[in-house]
Amino acid sequence: MRLLASCRAFWLRHPIRNSLLAVMLLLLSGGAGWAHYEIVRLDRMPLKGDGRYITIKRGTSARQLVSELAAEPVSPFWSAVWLKMRPGLGQIKTGTYRVESGWLVSHALVLVSSGKEALFSVTLIEGGRIEDFIRTLNQSPYVLATLEPDDADAVRSELGLKEENIEGLFLPETYSYTAGTRDIDILRRANRHLQEYLEKSWRDRAPGLPYQSPYEALIMASIIEKETGKADERPLIASVFINRLRKGMRLQTDPTVIYGVKDRYDGNIRRADLQDDNPYNTYMIDGLPPTPIAMPGKAAIYAALHPKRSNYLYFVAKGGGAHHFSTSLDEHNRAVRRYILGKNG
Incomplete structure (x- = not known):
């Protein structure tokens, strides 16, 4: 009450000063209202464009980023004020981020400040x-x-x-x-x-396999990988090659021939390729080639170390990615005539 009385007395004694004070109060009131408007506007500012990736380079300021992302023009001054009032939004980090349609500028700044880059x-x-x-x-x-x-x-x-x-x-x-x-x-x-x-697969391998090291198992896995893409056939393919190794038979697998002749292979394996003297030609060498011939996946590695038990020594493609498996050369030759040469006799 005493303060109000003092103000009233001042107003009565100094009318001109009172008018200036009123103007100042109005200006301050209007400025506060304008500041409130700008802050709320930035709080509600949508992103420009659709969902996309944005890359924040070293040296980019939060104020620059607001200007780049905002769907409408924004004042650098009010952007700076807004960021001062929202300090958690200004600690932006370099990187590439994914912003989505319908986001606000503030959403994007939260993401960029978190450092959770797009994967x-x-x-x-x-x-x-x-x-x-x-x-x-x-x-x-x-x-x-x-x-x-x-x-x-x-x-x-x-x-x-x-x-x-x-x-x-x-x-x-x-x-x-x-x-x-x-x-x-x-x-x-x-x-x-x-x-x-x-290493883990080698520790868990089936007993009695004819490999001297995990690397030899990897070589075998690469051959299995190239011979079939059918998951249920890989352990059978592995059994054929392991049975041949145990009997001292050559592997005679075409993918190793193709790898050995490299750029000379044009889609067809010729007699000269089968007789080519290179360390990958399993028609000419005993045992495994010196290195893998491709990148085997987990399933092929598992098959090489957990082959199916069988007496098969041969297989031939019969179409659709599948193979016919045989235990004898005579049976294999009949399968070749049927599936490769198209003869049933």
Whole structure:
């Protein structure tokens, strides 16, 4: 009451000053109202455009980001004020993020401040070679390509691999990554996953297998991988090759021939290819080839280490990706005449 009386007395004694004070109060009131309007407007500001990926580069400020994302023009001054009043939104982090349709600018800033970058994925396909894996990575979005398809030696050196031929040393799987991840770093993970899975599988292998090391099992798995894509056939294919190894028979498997002749293969295996003198030609060499011929997946590795029990020594493709299995050469020759030559007799 005493304060109100004092104000009333001041007003009566100083009418001009009182008018100026009234104007100032009005201005302050209007400014506060305008500030409130701008802050609420920014709180409710929708994103410009549809859902998309945005990349925050080093040196980008939160105020710049607000201007870039906002669906309507915004004042740099009020953006700065708004960010001061919402300090949790201003700690943005570099990276690539996925913003969605219908979001507000504030939603995007919460995401960018969290550092939860968008995840991409790449699938390395079973049966591929190292050049196929590098090519797949080169074609994947947001992967930083540092390798060429023929850079196997560079991969070997970068990862410190002791094997001269690095075929088979990378596990085919789907790998997640953030934007800017190098191709060599995805291959590093694929190599580590292969080592871990092979070591575990070797410890759990079936007894009595004719392998001297996990690497020999990996070689066998790569052959199984190239011979069939049917999951239920892999343990049977494995049994055929293991039975042949135990009997001292040559494996005589076409995928090793194809790998051995490399660029000379044009889709047809010729007699000269079967007689080619190279360490991968299992029509000419005893036992396993010196290295894997492809990247085997988990199922092929498991089959190599857990083959089905059988007496089969031969198999031939009968169409649809399936095979006919035989225990004798005569039976096999009849199957070849039927399924390959189209003769029933």
